[in-house]
Amino acid sequence: MHSFTGTRSVTLLTTPAADSAPLVSARGLTKRYGSFTAVAGIDFDVRRGECFGFLGPNGAGKSSTIRMACCLSPLSGGELFVDGLDVQREPRAVKAKLGVVSQDDNLDPDITVRQNLLFYARYFDLPHQEAARRADRALALFQLTEKAGEKVDDLSGGMKRRLTIARALISSPSLLVLDEPTTGLDPQARHLVWRQLRGLKEQGMTLLLTTHYMDEAARLCDRLVIMHQGRILVQGTPLDLIRAHAGYEVIEADPAPAERPELLRRLQHVEGLQVEDTGDALYIFTEGVGAPIAVRLGLPEDVLIRRANLEDVFLRLTGRGLLD
């Protein structure tokens, strides 16, 4: 198993072949607010057609990174290219290629659902006929056709989010940027949004998203980075990250205080385990199937054994304490 510890800055060097050139490319990307460094010189590449995720706790620098990519926030250092365009030199051209779904709903409450799409299309210089055609198609795709004439305030949270995504797609962007796309949604709405985002990916859309939901990252992202305190700790596919940093299965032991020293002693005699002691529970990360190990450790039959997941990676890398 790879090292579980340490903060590593990972740089992917890509070959400069034109057709496989990354859609988004950041080098030494830095964002400072006064003396506070939100993004501390990160490198990443988003390939065409993939869903790339920024995972991290609140304040990790995810949103700052996204806002710089959307030309909504000036860079404090480094460089950032979208489809070969420098975000600092050609913000309008960059923004013409983007569909942006911001964290807060910023739909226009004074106009109807359909008008939200049509008026937005004006900023991309779409002819009215074309905008109307696309708006109707987007409303159908996002199951909002029946709401077309209603005011935005009459929509549920899930519908608003779907409308925001539909609005971002009206210009047929090269890149869809989503900042915490399902925060605040109920489970049904989240699953519907996920299904639609997966559908977009299947059609070849490149997606860039931030989230602090592990299941969301695992479901949607082809590759992701985990950010913490402005740095990229690791990057890779969800599965690679889980294998590298959390192993295969996790045994969550919760020994009685009297049994704890004995369990810790036994753990030292089993090879290939990583143990995290949170004070009460013991998380035992295994390279293989957990059940035989649980038996060897003399753990009760009903001990919780589950597959390792991104949450384990995340918590191992960013710590279990509250971060804000």
Next chain:
Amino acid sequence: MIAIAQPRGLRNVLAAPDLSHHALNVWRRNRDVYLKLWKTELFLPLIEPLLVLFGMGLGLGKFVSLGIDQSYIRFLAPGVLAQFGMFQATFECCWGVYFRMENHGTYQAVASTPASLDDVVLGDLLWASTRCLVNSVYILAVILAFTPHYDILRSPWALLTLPLAYLLGLAMGSLSLCFTAVAPAISFLGYFFSLVIIPIFWLSGTFFPLERTPGWLQIVAWASPLTVATSTYRHLFDGKPVPQDLLHVAVLCLEAAACAWIASGLVRRRLIK
């Protein structure tokens, strides 16, 4: 890594706005919202100016003597026309803009498209001026309707108040937007209204001739676009424009441009972090 100096503070506020045709798309959005409501709102902008014009003009006018050939309602009318257009532009740029900027996230949403924040500011300013113009058309039409009876308008020159109304709207709207852009909360706009707009309203030379006020007060009063516009409106109503009016137009242009420039810088400072 290249360290890029971010223009901060005053230099950033005073940096040249980045404008495009999308300002017109912002204007069109506001127009489309207005056109859905304009029939229900049609008489609203007329209530207050007509109350002031006829209530004060005829009521108070009975006790006012300004000299031969000058009824009080005729003295009052140009100022009323300027003021109630100005109020509309101010409302748009205070509460209208604040809601769109802070509560609805419209500024951020539009800035995520090829439009810039400066486009949004200019679009909203052009719209505020349009509302000033629309209200002025209403009020001027009513004044015209009552002119045969009360002898208010004396010249077709009065039509020139309409392009001036647009300019006045731009100047007062931009001034208001400067305050909205620094307002820490929506209640701050109330202070702006009480401390800036209401004094501008009373000192515009609408209700009493400014020449009879102390000199320092006159200087303060003439700094306001409303005073400048009212004076020129009055000359146009009488059909006797003077060369000084050209200076007034230039001052209005200058104030509008300066305030719009600063307003867009202040909005950038507020929203671009």
